[in-house]
Amino acid sequence: MDRPDPAHRRPAGVSDLTVEALGALSKALETTERARGALYDFHQLTGGADLELDRAVKLLREAGHGAAADEVEREVLGRNVIPGHWTFQIVEAYNRTYYRPFAELERRLVDELAAGRDHLFEAEMKESRRTRGHPDHTARPPG
Template sequence: MAIDDDTPGADLSDCEVEALHEVELGLEWLRRAHGKLVEFHHNTGHAMEHLDEAETLLRESGHEDLADEIRKRHLPRGVVDDHRWSYDVLESFEDDFMADVTAFAEHTRTDLADGRRHVAERRQEREWKRQARGEK
């Protein structure tokens, strides 16, 4: 049921508002996933720094074979398929999937609600304020 006022998106059906809200929630969860990928990228970098230091210490303590294994096998290696580094994974997520879903969310918001964000929350806010004033 549409709400009668001039707020952008007020003419939307409940189903349209719910669909728009689900798109917004999907994008918000992707933003959380993005943050975890940034954390993954940084954690991987720190791990590699420790391995780099371990190589130096192993070499200094006479363990050339172990130091060589770190230098030749582990440090140059990617985290996916042996050639994609963590920054590659992060960039692919940002530039492809995240960008596509973000553009879709913006397009949906424009088509349904004149670009207005958080239409479902705005409806809830109006309802709670109405109730607080004692209106039915």
């Protein structure tokens, strides 16, 4: 039982270079996941700022600065962040043209080249670094 789960063991015939290549591909996809999260942060932060402009416009009007309120409303409120795009359109385009094709390709290659077994590179690294018999270095979770 002090061995990795079968789902994290290298299938017969899979080379070291294949495991390393799939590990690099997985790492690149994980980095893309982080970039995608930052893109959603950008989307939500920009949207939140745009909604806060409603309050700024209202307060400017109440303070007697109608021309300034009009200018904020006309020049910034609801403005495209890049020509023709609000942030949701950027997120949609990223997902459609980059993220989904990348994720689908990574999944297909793991299925084809490693019998669908994820994280082989990391699982083998864990095996090489853990101290066998140590209660905090077990091969897999209990149960």
